[in-house]
């Protein structure tokens with residue numbers, strides 16, 4: 117990687133990195149301004165349909181994103197302990213523990229976020245979310261709107277589930293109109309949908325560059341950029357920033373450069389949420405062996421490309437944690453094939469029962485189907501105490517050996 | 528006329544040896560359908576002439592399930608899967624798994640591969656259950672269960688039989704509630720005996736269980752009531768059936784005067800109302816359920832519900848039995864704690880799981896609690 121590009125990335129306001137960081141900064145700043153101006157703001161689950169509040173012109177903050185930021189900046193354990201002293205078990209998802217601690221402390225310099233006037237919950241990623249938001253609602257004494265998107269045990273989405281979810285989308289809009297006094301506008305919805313489609317397509321395009329050998333990007337970059345896909349998909353600027361990101365990757369392919377600052381000797385799928393408190397250690401453990409993460413389900417997770425309101429609902433019913441083992445497995449198989457990964461490293465995430473609960477079987481199946489080795493390690497996305505660098509290193513080493521030996525199998 | 532103790536013996540047998548009960552039903556030519564926690568539409572299975580059989584796991588060491596579940600999934604799920612893998616459930620026609628918590632969602636997915644011989648039937652409940660759309664969705668999910676049951680068992684469903692089964696279940700609910708109210712008046716009944724009544728209900732046809740419960744009530748009515756020196760406690764949690772734990776309560780002079788346990792009284796609070804469409808009636812039953820950690824409740828009323836129960840039952844204290852790795856209960860815990868503190872009701876928390884062998888710590892906690900309440 118040339119110095120020139122490195123410098124450009126930190127200062128060039130036209131670079132994707134600058135644009136993406138700015139979107140997140142503006143997101144948090146905009147939230148604060150709205151709150152200071154007396155507007156009603158919400159806290160929102162990462163997979164709650166953002167088209168709803170974006171169309172209504174309502175600002176929301178994302179506790180999961182905030183928790184990840186707090187954890188990445190080293191305050192995960194401190195906040196988890198605050199919740200634990202209130203009686204929350206240390207077995208509960210660390211995002212929830214951090215968020216509930218923040219709701220109590222109300223000031224955490226690692227990442228502040230104005231307190232909400234209402235809550236928007238969607239359990240398409242887990243039911244833990246419902247319990248977490250119930251408690252926030254009770255503690256903060258504010259209304260909670262739940263869009264319940266049940267886990268779909270079938271490969272296809274049934275009309276029954278679709279109808280149930282659609283009714284809730286409409287209900288949520290009505291309830292939000294009541295709470296905020298703002299009105300739904302179909303033209304505005306079309307605009308938001310266009311923005312979201314544009315951002316999603318650009319995100320999918322940018323992430324598709326991991327298919328190149330070598331990849332023009334270190335897959336860990338995506339974990340940072342993802343915040344925009346989570347928080348600001350419905351904004352015009354997000355589409356522009358992801359388009360710029362795709363452009364940069366395209367250029368890198370031409371120039372033969374990459375943000376993966378090592379020789380790409382191995383291409384792997386990383387399964388699961390990042391270990392935010394140990395991002396450096398987990399990334400370094402791979403880089404030092406020339407392993408680049410070129411496959412991740414996040415590439416698909418935030419690609420919300422749809423044609424109309426109904427289509428959008430279907431998309432929210434099919435996010436990664438809402439679908440059955442077979443569909444989840446097939447999605448991984450597609451990624452593995454498209455990105456030509458040689459092995460999979462699976463994060464058995466102590467915080468996430470749903471994501472880890474059938475991962476052993478699912479990863480065995482995609483490993484066998486693609487003839488690649490699968491190795492797992494124990495970690496946590498936000499509680500630093502549930503990760504051992506030594507174990508991680510041994511497992512990554514094991515993966516490397518299995519790939520070298522040209523063997524499938526799992527550890 | 529059998530004595531109280533003879534009747535208890537029968538409850539104890541069924542509760543202590545579900546595998547014998549299942550074998551007997553199979554031997555009698557009955558089809559058995561496994562019912563996973565927390566709320567399974569047993570009435571549907573019953574109405575099709577099959578035996579709905581509770582599958583809440585067992586106190587056993589986990590072996591085969593380790594290949595599927597990471598260690599941080601609750602021991603109830605771990606042991607259900609393990610019993611499936613080790614052949615204990617062989618001969619069952621299917622398993623119905625409602626996906627009311629994240630661990631239950633993943634149980635079904637693992638089951639398909641770990642226990643391929645027993646088909647998995649998903650029962651997907653809504654969390655926004657009190658709306659029209661929620662009701663419709665519940666009904667459609669029931670219909671799906673019916674379709675799958677017909678496919679795997681070859682039996683036929685009829686609304687008429689469901690209406691009959693709803694009545695059988697309502698009668699059972701009624702008997703269980705009445706008995707639960709009566710039991711505190713007879714404080715010679717041990718916590719283990721009480722637990723056996725509730726536990727055995729999962730392994731018997733409900734009409735048989737109702738008859739036994741009624742027989743017990745009749746026998747009790749002829750017995751002199753006794754209630755004086757014992758410490759009156761209420762239990763709350765998912766399960767409370769471990770014999771060691773129950774003997775600790777007994778040794779410490781405690782009597783369970785009421786419970787908010789998922790596989791005890793939470794099952795019997797609500798009846799299926801008498802309405803024309805028997806399936807709608809079952810929907811209404813589910814819709815009216817409340818005060819349970821796996822059912823969405825923005826107002827978190829469960830704490831107050833238990834506080835009221837404690838007042839009504841004149842309880843001296845509450846024992847929270849926290850199933851390890853059960854996040855629905857772990858989240859509720861903080862709210863329960865606040866409600867109990869506010870109401871100034873003494874309580875203790877004991878962490879339980881199905882692999883627990885050493886009850887030393889539980890013993891110490893209960894002893895201290897009992898001293899305090901005395």
Ligand code: SF4
Nearest residue numbers: 209241242244467468
């Ligand atoms: S990490 Fe898992 S349990 Fe926690 S909020 Fe995300 S999906 Fe839910």
Ligand code: SF4
Nearest residue numbers: 601628630765853854
């Ligand atoms: S409700 Fe709790 S105990 Fe029951 S299956 Fe879910 S996690 Fe396990």
